[in-house]
Each structure stands twice: as C-alpha cells, then as structure tokens.
Amino acid sequence: MADHVDRLLEGDRRSAAKLITLIENELPEKEEIIRRIYPHTGKAHVIGVTGSPGAGKSSLIDRLVGTLRSEDLRVGVIAVDPSSPFSGGALLGDRIRMQEHALDRKVFIRSMGTRGTLGGLSRATKDVVKILDAYGSDVILIETVGVGQTELDIMHYADSTVVVLSPGAGDRIQAMKAGIMEIADLFVINKCDTADVTRIKNDIENMIDLSPLAKNWRPPVLKTSAFTGDGIGGLWDKLKEHKNYKNSCGSSATDSHKLKSELLEIMNGKVMARLNTGALSNGKMDEIIDSVLERRIDPYTAADTLLEKLICFREGA
Amino acid sequence: MAKKIRVLVAKPGLDGHDRGARVIARGLRDAGMEVVYTGLHQTPEQIVEAAIQEDVDVVGLSVLSGAQMTIFPRICELLKENGAEDIMVIGGGTVPADDVKELKNGGWAKEIFTPGTTLETIVEWINSNVNTD
Ligand code: B12
Ligand SMILES: Nc1nc2c(ncn2[C@@H]2O[C@H](COP(=O)(O)OP(=O)(O)OP(=O)(O)O)[C@@H](O)[C@H]2O)c(=O)[nH]1
Ligand SMILES: [Mg+2]
Numbered sequence: 001m002a003d004h005v006d007r008l009l010e011g012d013r014r015s016a017a018k019l020i021t022l023i024e025n026e027l028p029e030k031e032e033i034i035r036r037i038y039p040h041t042g043k044a045h046v047i048g049v050t051g052s053p054g055a056g057k058s059s060l061i062d063r064l065v066g067t068l069r070s071e072d073l074r075v076g077v078i079a080v081d082p083s084s085p086f087s088g089g090a091l092l093g094d095r096i097r098m099q100e101h102a103l104d105r106k107v108f109i110r111s112m113g114t115r116g117t118l119g120g121l122s123r124a125t126k127d128v129v130k131i132l133d134a135y136g137s138d139v140i141l142i143e144t145v146g147v148g149q150t151e152l153d154i155m156h157y158a159d160s161t162v163v164v165l166s167p168g169a170g171d172r173i174q175a176m177k178a179g180i181m182e183i184a185d186l187f188v189i190n191k192c193d194t195a196d197v198t199r200i201k202n203d204i205e206n207m208i209d210l211s212p213l214a215k216n217w218r219p220p221v222l223k224t225s226a227f228t229g230d231g232i233g234g235l236w237d238k239l240k241e242h243k244n245y246k247n248s249c250g251s252s253a254t255d256s257h258k259l260k261s262e263l264l265e266i267m268n269g270k271v272m273a274r275l276n277t278g279a280l281s282n283g284k285m286d287e288i289i290d291s292v293l294e295r296r297i298d299p300y301t302a303a304d305t306l307l308e309k310l311i312c313f314r315e316g317a
Numbered sequence: 318m319a320k321k322i323r324v325l326v327a328k329p330g331l332d333g334h335d336r337g338a339r340v341i342a343r344g345l346r347d348a349g350m351e352v353v354y355t356g357l358h359q360t361p362e363q364i365v366e367a368a369i370q371e372d373v374d375v376v377g378l379s380v381l382s383g384a385q386m387t388i389f390p391r392i393c394e395l396l397k398e399n400g401a402e403d404i405m406v407i408g409g410g411t412v413p414a415d416d417v418k419e420l421k422n423g424g425w426a427k428e429i430f431t432p433g434t435t436l437e438t439i440v441e442w443i444n445s446n447v448n449t450d
Contacts, residue, residue, distance in 0.1 A: 014401060017372035025320045088321070089346035095367060096356035102363045108370055113321075113351050 005036050008135055013108055016135045020110055023131065024124045034127055037134040044076070044133040044140045045243050048154035050183070051164030053146040056190040058097035059226035060164060060235075061141050065101050067236045068139055074106045076132030076140040080121050083113035090114070094143055108132060114145060121145075121153050126262060129157065155183040156261050160242045162186045162235075165204075167195040181211045184219050185242050188235060193225040217245050274310055284309060320449050322350045323373040327364045328357045329392075332382035337409060337432075341377065344436040345443070361388065365395040368404055374447045378408040378426075385412045389425040405447065409434070 004022075007015035023030050049057050061077060068075050079094035090113030101107040110132075112122045121144050122128075132140050144154050154161050163184040187204050189197045204221045220238050224231035246254070288302045297305075326342045328335055335357055342354045353371045355363070368376050376396075380388060389408065396402050409430040412420070420426040427446065430439055 014369055014399070017370050021323075021372045083351075084346060087347050087349045089349045090351045091342055091346045092351060092353045092371075093356075095353060095371075099356070099363070102366055109367075110370055111351075111353050115321075 005033060008037065008131065009040060011136050013105070013135075016108060016131055017110070019131050020124075020128050023127045024112065024115070024122070026124070030127070034130060037130060040134040041130045042133065044129075044137045045160070045239070046129055046133075046140045046142065046158045047239060048142045048144065048158030048161040049164060050144040050154050050161065051146065051188075052166070052168075054168075055146075055164040055166040056226050057143045057164050058094040060188065060190055060224060060232075061143055062098045062100050063224075063226050063229055063232045064141065064236060065098070065107055066229075067232055069101065069104060069106065072106075073138040074136055075101075075108070076135065076137035077107070077109040077143070078125060078128055078132070078140065079109065079111045079143040080114060080125065080145055081111065082145050083115050085116075088115070108135065108137070121157065126157055156258055159246060160185045160239050162188055162239075164188045164190050165200065166191045167197050167200060181207065185217065186219055186235070186238055187221040188224050188231075189221065190224050190226060192223040192230065193227050197223055216249070217242065271310065322375070322443065322447050322449065323353065323371060324350050324375045324377055324443070325353045325355070325364070325368050325371060325373040326377045326379065327355055327359050327367070328379050329359050329361060329364060329388045330382060330384055331358065332380060332384070333357060334379075334381035334410070337381065338379040340436075341379065341409065341439065345440065348436075348440040348444075350443070361391045361395055364392060365399060365401070368396070369399060369401050373404060375405045375407060375443060378406065378410075380408060380410040380412060383411070385410070385416055385420065385429075389420050390423070393425050407443075409439075 004015040004019050008019055019033055022033065049061055051057055058079065061079075065075050065077065077098065079092070079098070081090055081092045081094060083090040092111035092113065094111055095109060098109055110128065112124065112128070114122050115124075121142070125142065129140055129142070142154065142158060161183050163180060163186070165187065167189065189200055189204075201221050201223065208219060208221075222231055222235055222238060224235055226232075285306065288297075288306060291297045292299055292302050324345055326338050326345070328338050338354070342352045345352045353367065353373060355367055364376065364378075376392065378388060378392065385408070389406065392406055393402070396404055396406070405427050406425070407428045407430070408426050410432070412429050412431060417429045417431065420429060428442060
C-alpha cells in the first residue's frame with residue numbers, strides 16, 4: 001500500500017485507481033492512506049454536477065473537460081450511479097457519454113455505485129476526492145445521481161454546485177425539489193439546441209428573486225448545449241468567478257462547516273463500527289438487557305449506560 | 318463493506334450487436350456486481366484505459382463481428398504494456414469453437430461464453446474465478 005501512495009503522488013494512474021478501490025471497499029488501510037495523502041490535498045477546485053436523470057450531466061461534463069483541457073488543466077471525474085437496493089450491484093453507464101477524452105492521460109474518470117447511501121453520492125466520495133486531489137487534479141467534477149429530496153449531499157463535497165435542467169416537462173419549476181435553491185451556485189439549462197428555453201430561464205430567475213439569498217452570490221442561470229458546445233466556455237468562466245467569490249469571502253466559514261459535517265460523519269461511522277464489532281458484547285449488553293427486561297431500568301437509561309461504556313472503550317482495553 | 322466484483326463490459330470495433338452486452342451488463346448487476354458499460358465502438362486503447370481507471374477485476378469483450386482473433390490478443394498486449402495484465406479477460410458472442418480453444422490456449426481469454434449460455438452459468442463462473450479477498 002505504501003508503494004501505491006508514493007506512486008499516486010508521482011501521478012501514477014494505476015495506483016490512483018487501486019487506492020480508490022481500497023477506499024470504496026473500506027479496507028482497514030483506508031485511514032492510513034488518508035493520513036498520508038491529506039497534506040497533499042486541498043488544491044483542486046471541486047465542482048458538483050447534479051440534476052434530473054437524463055438532463056445531460058455526463059454530456060456536459062465531457063464538454064467541460066474539453067474546455068479545461070484547452071487550458072491544460074488536469075481533470076478528475078467521479079461519476080456516481082445508483083446501486084441496486086436488491087442486489088447491491090450497479091450499472092455504471094456515465095462513461096458512455098464521456099468518451100471524448102478517454103485516451104487523454106491528464107483526464108481520470110472513475111465510476112462509482114452509491115453502495116447503499118441515500119444522498120445521491122457514495123459514502124466514499126469525499127475520500128475519493130482526496131485521492132484525485134493528491135493525484136494532482138486541478139479540477140474535480142462530481143456527477144451525482146439525479147436530485148431528489150434526500151440527495152443534496154453534494155453541497156458538503158463541492159466548492160461549486162451546478163444544477164442541470166433540461167427543457168423537458170419533468171423539469172417544470174413548480175416541480176423542483178425543495179432544497180434545490182440552497183445547493184445551486186449555478187443553474188444550467190442544457191439542451192438549449194432543442195427548444196426555446198427563455199420561459200424556463202425566466203421561471204428560475206423569478207424563483208431566485210423570491211428566495212431569501214443567504215449569500216451575496218446570486219446563482220447565474222446559463223444556457224448550454226452539450227450537443228453544439230454552446231455556452232460551455234461561459235459555464236467555465238462563471239465557475240471560476242464563483243471560486244473567486246468563495247475565496248474572497250474567506251472560505252473559512254463554509255470550510256469549517258463542511259469539515260464539521262465530515263467529522264460528525266466519521267464519528268458516526270466509528271461509533272457504529274464499535275457497536276457492530278461487539279465492543280459491548282462482553283456480557284455487559286446481556287446484563288443490561290436483562291435489567292430492562294425485568295423493568296429494573298428503562299430503555300433510555302440503558303442506552304445511556306451502554307453509550308458511556310462505548311465511549312470509554314478502547315481497542316485492546 | 319465487502320469487496321464488490323467490478324466488470325467492464327465492452328463492445329470493441331464497429332460491431333453494432335449490443336443486445337448480448339446489455340443483457341450481460343444487467344444480469345451481472347442483478348447478481349450484485351458493479352458493471353461499467355462504455356457503449357459501442359470502443360477501440361482497444363479506450364477499453365484498456367477504462368479498465369485501468371475503473372480498476373475492474375474483469376474485462377468482458379462482446380464480439381459478434383468475427384474479429385475475435387485480433388481483438389483479444391490486442392487487448393492482452395495493451396494490458397501488459399500498461400502493467401495491468403493481472404486484469405482478467407473474458408468474452409462472449411459468436412466465436413467459433415476452434416477460435417475459443419485457440420484464444421484460451423494462447424492465454425488471450427480466460428473463458429468465452431457463446432450464444433445460448435445462461436446468465437447463471439456466467440455469473441457462477443465469474444464468482445468462482447474472481448478473487449474476492
Ligand atoms: C439480432 C442480430 C442483429 C441485429 C442486432 C441488434 C442489436 N442492437 O444487437 C441487427 C439486425 C441490427 C443485426 C445486424 C447485422 N448482423 Co446480426 N445478428 C443478430 C443475431 C440474429 C442475434 C444476436 C443477438 O442479439 N443475440 C441475443 C444475445 C443475447 O446473444 P449474444 O449476443 O450471443 O450473447 C450471448 C453470448 O454470446 C454471451 N455473450 C455475449 N457477449 C458477452 C459479453 C460477455 C462479457 C460475456 C460474459 C458473455 C457474452 O452471453 C449472451 C447470453 O448467452 C445474430 C445471430 C446469432 N445467432 O447470434 C446475427 C449475427 C451476429 N449478425 C451477423 C451479421 C453478419 C450482421 C450484419 C453484418 C448483417 C448485414 N450484412 O448488415 C449486420 C451488422 C450490424 C453491425 N453494425 O454490426 C452475423 C455475424 C457473422 C460473424 N460473426 O461473422 C450473425 C452471427 C448472423 C449470421 N449467422 O450470419 N444483427
Ligand atoms: N439535443 C441535445 N441532447 C443532449 C444534450 N445533452 C445531452 N443530450 C442527450 O440527452 C441524453 C442524456 O444525456 P446524459 O449526458 O447521459 O444525461 P445525464 O444527466 O448524465 O443522465 P443520467 O446520468 O442517466 O442521469 C443523451 O441521449 C444525450 O445525447 C444537449 O445539449 N442537446
Ligand atoms: Mg450521466
């Protein structure tokens with residue numbers, strides 16, 4: 001594993017790919033890997049691309065990668081598709097629309113299944129971003145599965161979030177999911193080659209007018225076509241502008257907010273892991289269950305007692 | 318989280334018969350695998366690059382064009398050039414029995430599944446031939 005980290009930092013793509021797998025599979029080496037690469041992260045501009053299924057997220061990313069490459073930027077792409085809740089398997093098809101740069105050594109594309117998380121991203125996404133960051137990506141694009149009620153996680157992962165809509169009936173503004181205003185730093189109306197999108201653009205602008213903006217950034221509403229390439233350059237310009245805006249407000253507030261949620265998530269995972277690995281199984285659990293059964297204590301008190309044991313539990317102790 | 322078997326299902330060359338590839342891709346997903354499907358008209362270089370970036374355990378080539386005797390060796394060659402010869406190559410499609418034999422003997426394909434093979438057979442074969450530690 002040590003070799004893989006060294007080679008990742010030298011820009012070896014096979015090692016990057018192997019480390020991503022290791023992280024996705026949550027192998028024990030994961031924490032050591034993150035510990036070693038963390039000092040080499042924090043440089044990339046992380047861009048989330050979300051929006052309803054079929055809106056053209058993958059096609060748009062393919063085009064955007066072209067623009068980024070013309071500025072000789074190194075690009076990482078993470079494309080997330082849903083895992084089947086029944087089999088746990090996944091059909092990862094975003095690459096079909098990302099073929100333009102398949103042989104460019106400065107573009108690294110990785111497909112991932114959500115593997116049981118609900119937020120439109122896989123649990124591993126944050127750490128996979130770190131791998132691609134340490135690998136030397138200047139820009140990392142993340143395609144999430146279509147936006148839904150609980151699928152707003154992207155805002156915790158990305159510096160800039162793009163919400164992609166298409167002129168289809170399913171994208172009527174009235175039908176737009178709650179929370180979308182909070183996550184969108186930019187709106188993109190794609191497929192503008194197929195229909196007049198003035199109406200949709202106006203609808204979104206109205207919605208922005210009506211929503212209380214928490215920040216000084218008004219999300220621009222852009223028109224693009226992944227078919228003709230129209231508007232892609234403008235999209236990249238706005239993304240850069242947004243990044244500058246974020247830097248200018250001293251990113252620390254949002255960054256520490258993001259970090260807090262990351263830390264809580266990690267702690268949550270560790271507590272669950274301790275529970276599952278039987279940190280409480282040394283007869284203590286049974287004893288307490290008996291007490292509850294006999295109605296000597298209530299379930300809440302029992303849980304508190306157990307939690308205390310859990311926190312004090314140390315490996316090997 | 319246990320290891321998941323990752324498979325790249327690829328359609329090389331001008332061969333437009335994608336029904337089999339799609340059936341296999343869905344079938345493997347329903348068997349709990351993660352399947353990367355890259356669509357039609359892939360060059361060997363594109364297939365190998367995708368296999369490396371996606372870190373798949375298996376590359377599955379679907380060939381109904383008659384081009385098997387050039388495609389399988391080419392893929393193996395490219396994998397080797399990239400230090401990725403540990404990725405297993407299998408395939409399916411209309412490959413005559415003699416070619417299947419030759420490709421397997423030459424080490425160009427670990428197994429080839431011809432028309433009529435059931436999904437169960439294929440899933441079982443992959444499950445028992447891919448190392449999941
Ligand atoms: C349907 C079909 C078509 C359809 C394709 C529709 C589509 N989108 O797929 C259409 C009508 C478009 C078509 C066109 C042509 N076809 Co056609 N077609 C067939 C046919 C009748 C069935 C193929 C099929 O879909 N089978 C069903 C699927 C599920 O089976 P399968 O692909 O074999 O997959 C199974 C296994 O092979 C295996 N498998 C396949 N792939 C993979 C991958 C992996 C990873 C694994 C593990 C397993 C696996 O598992 C599957 C389940 O058992 C075959 C005849 C035949 N007996 O195969 C001819 C056949 C393949 N076609 C043939 C030809 C010649 C053509 C044309 C050139 C005809 C022409 N002159 O225009 C064109 C070429 C089109 C092109 N651009 O490539 C020849 C090929 C001859 C050769 N190999 O040298 C065949 C064999 C007919 C023949 N006997 O002559 N065709
Ligand atoms: N006319 C037109 N079609 C487009 C455009 N962008 C994408 N498409 C088509 O729309 C379909 C879906 O495109 P994708 O890029 O796969 O969309 P997606 O949002 O990534 O889809 P999912 O990942 O399945 O949610 C494809 O058939 C594309 O060719 C566009 O700008 N104009
Ligand atoms: Mg997509």
